[in-house]
Amino acid sequence: PVDCPSILNFSIYKDLRIESITSTSSIEYQIGDTVDHWSPFITDAKSITITLKDHRKTGKPLTLVFDYEGCIHVTSKYEVNRITKEWIEIGLYAPWYPLLKSFVPATFDVIIHLDSAYQVINAKRSEEGIFEAHQTIPQIDCPIIASDQFRLCNIDYQNAEVKVYYTQDEYRHEVEVICSCVESVLSSYEAFGKIQSRVFSVVIAPRTNGGGYCRSDLIVVTPDEERNEADYFRFIAHELAHLWWHEAPTTSWEDWLNESFAEYSALMALRQKFGQQIFLERIIECTKLAKGLPPIIGLSRNDEKAHTVLYDKGPLILNQLEKSIGRKEFIRLLHTIHVQKVTSTQKLLDVVAQETNAKTKQMLVSMLRSKRD
Helix, strand or coil: CCCCCCEEEEEEECCCEEEEEEECCCEEEEECCCCCCCCCCCCCEEEEEEEECCHHHHCCCCCEEEEEECCCCCCCCCCCCEECCCCEEECCCCCCCCEECCCCCEEEEEEECCCCCCEECCCEECCCCCEEEEEEEEECCCCEEEECCCEEEEEEECCEEEEEEECCHHHHHHHHHHHHHHHHHHHHHHHHCCCCCCEEEEEECCCCCCCCEEECCEEEECCCCCCCHHHHHHHHHHHHHCCCCCCCCCCCHHHHHHHHHHHHHHHHHHHHHHCHHHHHHHHHHHHHHHCCCCCCCCCCCCCCCHHHHHHHHHHHHHHHHHHHHCHHHHHHHHHHHHHCCCCCHHHHHHHHHHHCCHHHHHHHHHHHHCCCC
């Protein structure tokens, strides 16, 4: 960008070797030699600091060219990223590309050379046999997933198309569960408003650790034989909900606008599918887990209790808000929040005040600042 700062901070997977960094501007750069602990999600990356010496004076668009090579192995904490013969899965958790630490959303055009036996998720094969991935919706991640063993199950729901990919016949049960969940979940979320993309992929990753994640057109899940139907439904519903709730920053406490909203949306879908009792059981569990947790406002995303705060205390607060204004008004409020692309709690509070009243806004502020529920 023309108005970028004079110092740019990037992160890249620690085992990738930077051969050179060149630019249209005069620059200096420094590559860290240790793991950079700047994000709770990115645990195996090193820093790259680039200083622009004359760019701000010229005001011209900036081009940076990174020349690097190496191999990405299984990451030490989440075990999400890997390049093996049977399974390729890389993204920002062990960033295979220079990841700007400010998490500025971007589009990506990627050319991938692979043996013709492979299939790459959300990429097209050219006439020359080269895969091309064009990610047109700006986001912070560019995940590349490929395998030479993919099976496919298609789900069509109104104007939405869901492609479920799996690699082993033993995952067939998960495929059937996912297919049965998707239509019900999408039906529940229609009230939140339209999403940018109604064509997306669900991938069952052949790994047991690392969990799942969601991007604008991609949901990744892991097989788990111990999940019952309701648990699997809630998991799928949470990840699908991120198609609506993903606009807020992910490295600060504002991430509750993504995670807490996605989790409570999943609970609402769970209530619609399985009934009030199972919904109340989860609310009771959240109430127990929320005791003594720190406030959401000002929470460090690196706090050891951050996950419980966002996944248990946050949904409990949203449940209190729903009970206060009524279910119908709450759904209307969620629609407004989504349509207005709310990315900060201050903006959320403004919307709550406009759509309900000042008293409800103050109640929400008190809950967000509360140490106990």
